[in-house]
Amino acid sequence: xxxxxxxxxxxxxxxxxxxxxxxxxxxxxxxxxxxxxxxxxxxxxxxxxxxxxxxxxxxxxxxxxxxxxxxxxxxxxxxxxxxxxxxxxxxxxxxxxxxxxxxxxxxxxxxxxxxxxxxxxxxxxxxxxxxxxxxxxxxxxxxxxxxxxxxxxxxxxxxxxxxxxxxxxxxxxxxxxxxxxxxxxxxxxxxxxxxxxxxxxxxxxxxxxxxxxxxxxxxxxxxxxxxxxxxxxxxxxxxxxxxxxxxxxxxxxxxxxxxxxxxxxxxxxxxxxxxxxxxxxxxxxxxxxxxxxxxxxxxxxx
Amino acid sequence: xxxxxxxxxxxxxxxxxxxxxxxxxxxxxxxxxxxxxxxxxxxxxxxxxxxxxxxxxxxxxxxxxxxxxxxxxxxxxxxxxxxxxxxxxxxxxxxxxxxxxxxxxxxxxxxxxxxxxxxxxxxxxxxxxxxxxxxxxxxxxxxxxxxxxxxxxxxxxxxxxxxxxxxxxxxxxxxxxxxxxxxxxxxxxxxxxxxxxxxxxxxxxxxxxxxxxxxxxxxxxxxxxxxxxxxxxxxxxxxxxxxxxxxxxxxxxxxxxxxxxxxxxxxxxxxxxxxxxxxxxxxxxxxxxxxxxxxxxxxxxxxxx
Numbered sequence: 001x002x003x004x005x006x007x008x009x010x011x012x013x014x015x016x017x018x019x020x021x022x023x024x025x026x027x028x029x030x031x032x033x034x035x036x037x038x039x040x041x042x043x044x045x046x047x048x049x050x051x052x053x054x055x056x057x058x059x060x061x062x063x064x065x066x067x068x069x070x071x072x073x074x075x076x077x078x079x080x081x082x083x084x085x086x087x088x089x090x091x092x093x094x095x096x097x098x099x100x101x102x103x104x105x106x107x108x109x110x111x112x113x114x115x116x117x118x119x120x121x122x123x124x125x126x127x128x129x130x131x132x133x134x135x136x137x138x139x140x141x142x143x144x145x146x147x148x149x150x151x152x153x154x155x156x157x158x159x160x161x162x163x164x165x166x167x168x169x170x171x172x173x174x175x176x177x178x179x180x181x182x183x184x185x186x187x188x189x190x191x192x193x194x195x196x197x198x199x200x201x202x203x204x205x206x207x208x209x210x211x212x213x214x215x216x217x218x219x220x221x222x223x224x225x226x227x228x229x230x231x232x233x234x235x236x237x238x239x240x241x242x243x244x245x246x247x248x249x250x251x252x253x254x255x256x257x258x259x260x261x262x263x264x265x266x267x268x269x270x271x272x273x274x275x276x277x278x279x280x281x282x283x284x285x286x287x288x289x290x291x292x293x294x295x296x297x298x299x300x301x302x
Numbered sequence: 303x304x305x306x307x308x309x310x311x312x313x314x315x316x317x318x319x320x321x322x323x324x325x326x327x328x329x330x331x332x333x334x335x336x337x338x339x340x341x342x343x344x345x346x347x348x349x350x351x352x353x354x355x356x357x358x359x360x361x362x363x364x365x366x367x368x369x370x371x372x373x374x375x376x377x378x379x380x381x382x383x384x385x386x387x388x389x390x391x392x393x394x395x396x397x398x399x400x401x402x403x404x405x406x407x408x409x410x411x412x413x414x415x416x417x418x419x420x421x422x423x424x425x426x427x428x429x430x431x432x433x434x435x436x437x438x439x440x441x442x443x444x445x446x447x448x449x450x451x452x453x454x455x456x457x458x459x460x461x462x463x464x465x466x467x468x469x470x471x472x473x474x475x476x477x478x479x480x481x482x483x484x485x486x487x488x489x490x491x492x493x494x495x496x497x498x499x500x501x502x503x504x505x506x507x508x509x510x511x512x513x514x515x516x517x518x519x520x521x522x523x524x525x526x527x528x529x530x531x532x533x534x535x536x537x538x539x540x541x542x543x544x545x546x547x548x549x550x551x552x553x554x555x556x557x558x559x560x561x562x563x564x565x566x567x568x569x570x571x572x573x574x575x576x577x578x579x580x581x582x583x584x585x586x587x588x589x590x591x592x593x594x595x596x597x598x599x600x601x602x603x604x605x606x607x
Contacts, residue, residue, distance in 0.1 A: 142320045147582040149545040157567045241446045275447035283442035
């Protein structure tokens with residue numbers, strides 16, 4: 001993490017806005033939820049990155065002779081397919097491993113887009129106030145009144161489902177929380193003395209916004225980003241489950257549940273395995289987010 | 303107060319107009335409306351007639367204003383697939399969605415209020431941690447996955463409840479439980495935060511100092527005051543309920559607005575989709591308007607900003 005401390009002549013804002021870089025490792029170690037949640041998330045990211053090395057089989061190769069082979073702990077399971085095979089005979093563990101890529105990529109990419117849109121709007125509204133703020137508040141209100149899942153389903157139906165479309169749609173729809181929080185915090189910060197000092201020193205508005213205001217929003221941004229990544233991953237899964245997200249044969253966890261739901265009566269593990277993976281990932285991200293929030297403001301919970 | 307209401311009402315009308323433009327655009331971006339209306343195998347002449355009779359050759363602004371005027375008169379167009387007026391379709395489905403919403407809201411509040419109060423009263427203790435653990439788990443479990451698990455258990459193994467449809471009240475139990483569970487965590491967090499806020503007030507300390515038993519202080523003094531802002535926030539969270547109902551209704555084939563919208567996407571029945579998007583947005587706009595006005599009435603400080 002880069003050092004975000006402003007230059008020495010400008011005083012730093014209040015103690016409640018410590019930048020993450022200056023929080024000692026000891027305090028991170030005192031946050032069990034951050035350690036556990038963050039640990040699982042890092043593990044999942046590593047699994048996603050090294051999927052080709054870890055997956056025992058090709059996740060796309062079908063084997064009609066070995067359909068719905070149960071996982072190794074059931075009768076009839078074998079170590080050849082540790083988590084069994086799906087209704088088309090594809091190795092389930094390999095599909096699960098590659099599925100982590102889809103979930104994590106869509107979660108991070110969509111939130112990156114949403115974060116840029118929401119932060120920009122929030123910064124402008126909070127810093128300038130007045131008419132600009134009215135426009136930002138209005139846009140946020142309009143966005144909040146749209147039923148997000150329905151709009152996402154409709155847009156994917158019109159433009160066709162693919163990873164790119166899902167990322168763009170979720171990115172364009174999920175910026176509201178960024179805008180609301182950044183706007184409120186930026187409005188507080190822009191009234192502080194050091195911003196006036198920067199103005200007096202002749203700094204441009206762009207410089208003040210990006211170098212003086214934005215770095216002090218970093219803690220809040222990280223916390224919102226974790227919440228939104230978890231929620232974007234769940235939305236991708238829901239869209240894919242309804243058949244209007246990532247398309248087959250891409251291994252998305254939501255799509256895996258959807259494809260297997262007609263077989264769940266006889267092979268419940270076909271939906272239980274991707275469902276558990278999804279719940280574990282989202283749980284870990286939220287847990288890490290809670291830990292981060294406590295770390296940033298130990299007394300500001302809730 | 304009157305000025306505040308008028309300002310707030312003006313904002314709501316502007317938002318509603320913006321949403322209507324977006325809903326109108328939804329029907330236009332999907333490509334050729336005329337050939338969609340004419341159906342498959344229509345000749346060029348048929349399409350030309352439809353373009354003229356539906357005014358599709360006029361400027362987009364005129365088309366939008368005509369459409370808006372029709373909507374305001376309750377004419378939402380005709381469904382491509384069902385060949386029935388959209389307004390009629392919506393009226394026939396809305397009841398099921400309202401029942402589902404009320405049932406799941408009741409389930410969510412029965413869970414969220416006691417858990418949120420417990421977590422706030424014992425804030426920081428292991429009870430608080432268990433409550434926030436439950437809420438974290440609730441947020442992590444995908445609603446459609448929970449729905450399938452409930453179907454497996456109650457409809458297939460135990461044969462207690464039907465798995466899909468909306469014929470009897472039993473059909474609503476599994477969807478309502480799923481949706482209620484889905485919206486419980488955010489409600490619980492709101493109740494907890496509201497209670498912690500209320501418990502830190504002077505009147506609570508005074509009540510405690512007077513020797514009033516702790517449970518009475520919590521329930522009679524703090525909870526009442528904590529719930530006022532929570533009610534307002536809950537209306538804002540209704541967006542979550544509306545969105546969730548689309549997914550849940552589709553899974554359980556519960557014949558409501560969400561299922562209608564899902565079907566209309568599959569059939570590319572855009573007039574229906576457009577109407578449902580517009581209606582759900584308007585419900586949200588009206589609810590937030592009401593909640594803002596009620597809050598401003600209860601708390602005069604809010605009227606100033």
